[in-house]
Amino acid sequence: MSGQTQEPKSQDNSPSEMPVPLLDISRGNNPLKAEIMAAFEKVVDSGRFLFGPDVFQLEESMAEICQAKFGIGCASGSDALLLSLMAFDIGPGDEVIVPSFTFFATASAVTRLGATPVFVDIEPETFNLDASLIEAAITPNTKAIIPVHLFGQCADITEIIAIADTHNLKVIEDAAQSIFSEHQGQRACSQGDIGCVSFYPTKNLGGMGDGGMLVTSDEALADKLKLLRGHGMAPRYYHQIIGINSRLDTLQAAALNVKLAHMPRWTSMRQANAARYHEMFAECGLDTVLGLPKTAPGKTHIWNQYTVRVPNGQRDALKQHLADKQIGSEIYYPVPLHQQECFAYLNVDSSTLPETEQAAAEVLNLPIFPELTEQEQRRVVDTVACFPGFQQTTIHSTHTLKGPHFLRRQQEQRKSA
Ligand SMILES: Cc1ncc(COP(=O)(O)O)c(C=O)c1O
Numbered sequence: 098m099s100g101q102t103q104e105p106k107s108q109d110n111s112p113s114e115m116p117v118p119l120l121d122i123s124r125g126n127n128p129l130k131a132e133i134m135a136a137f138e139k140v141v142d143s144g145r146f147l148f149g150p151d152v153f154q155l156e157e158s159m160a161e162i163c164q165a166k167f168g169i170g171c172a173s174g175s176d177a178l179l180l181s182l183m184a185f186d187i188g189p190g191d192e193v194i195v196p197s198f199t200f201f202a203t204a205s206a207v208t209r210l211g212a213t214p215v216f217v218d219i220e221p222e223t224f225n226l227d228a229s230l231i232e233a234a235i236t237p238n239t240k241a242i243i244p245v246h247l248f249g250q251c252a253d254i255t256e257i258i259a260i261a262d263t264h265n266l267k268v269i270e271d272a273a274q275s276i277f278s279e280h281q282g283q284r285a286c287s288q289g290d291i292g293c294v295s296f297y298p299t300k301n302l303g304g305m306g307d308g309g310m311l312v313t314s315d316e317a318l319a320d321k322l323k324l325l326r327g328h329g330m331a332p333r334y335y336h337q338i339i340g341i342n343s344r345l346d347t348l349q350a351a352a353l354n355v356k357l358a359h360m361p362r363w364t365s366m367r368q369a370n371a372a373r374y375h376e377m378f379a380e381c382g383l384d385t386v387l388g389l390p391k392t393a394p395g396k397t398h399i400w401n402q403y404t405v406r407v408p409n410g411q412r413d414a415l416k417q418h419l420a421d422k423q424i425g426s427e428i429y430y431p432v433p434l435h436q437q438e439c440f441a442y443l444n445v446d447s448s449t450l451p452e453t454e455q456a457a458a459e460v461l462n463l464p465i466f467p468e469l470t471e472q473e474q475r476r477v478v479d480t481v482a483c484f485p486g487f488q489q490t491t492i493h494s495t496h497t498l499k500g501p502h503f504l505r506r507q508q509e510q511r512k513s514a
Pocket of ligand 1: 173202203245271274296307308
């Protein structure tokens, strides 16, 4: 070693080395910490840890946001789905139409009640239920449809409700990932019989733990859901029906009320980030290599996830390449529900779900949280652009993929040199 003072090794401070997390919850929560702590203190002082005023305030606000009449707090998005199915007395012998490309809870709520999930394929562009395939899946046993508004974009809810009405089926909107998203000017949860929301910390409106909300405009249904979430008990120690214990804690509601005021701004920031990714990927020609996520006509996307498709079996290698460069990414969802071990007993015919299986093999979710900076997005895009798999694709050009513009330019320069 020479006696010279060495420069300390760059520790994540040069933009080109900077780690980029998939999600940094603290960037949203930290500026609100004092306000949230004050709200917590009020709850602690009141001692009303269940059914405190914050719960009722949040229920009212959520109903208004979802363009519905009633909000009913519960312990999680999973419980919201379960309670909805319980409210319609769904059980053994009944079938419920669901997507297979979704989070587990959408289908497990059905099986927990002894009913059967019937999986319908998705539209490749939006990852949501393909409404044109629903009718063929309806049998005399079908009782309900659960469209999931996946990644922040509404399914074709108007069409789905029209089908449901024709066949006298209930519609339960799984809007766990889509508060504030719209279909033809109407908010998620405003059109189905019941809407289900999750406040899991990674959602666009994330709590400090678990929480959920049911939304409906049907007063009798709202009353039944309130009964069901509290052991079917009314009055105290008199149980009218068999319910469960699924309440939204006042502490959660207090934090969510503080955060709710910031939702319009956070939603705009996510939308701006999505637009910027589109521009950046297009600038370097990656828009013709990756499948970039699309907003379908008439929808307002709230970008809970920014989900690209990586074709030609290169998804896992790209994910590893990003991880090597300290860039967070995730696969939502690597195994469709019909292929889950616990659902093997359903003996689903995979040939009916080709788009679901292709999506599971190709999707990769990139950072999109509101406070993500332009510099961080630039790093994500530049790192994707340097992925050797895409360079191979271009050099050998045996695939259907076109290489990014900048790589094609490099090749042409190499040829003419
Ligand atoms: C589509 C979907 N449905 C249901 C749920 C369940 O919500 P929770 O985690 O609040 O139980 C989630 C959350 O992960 C989800 O993404």
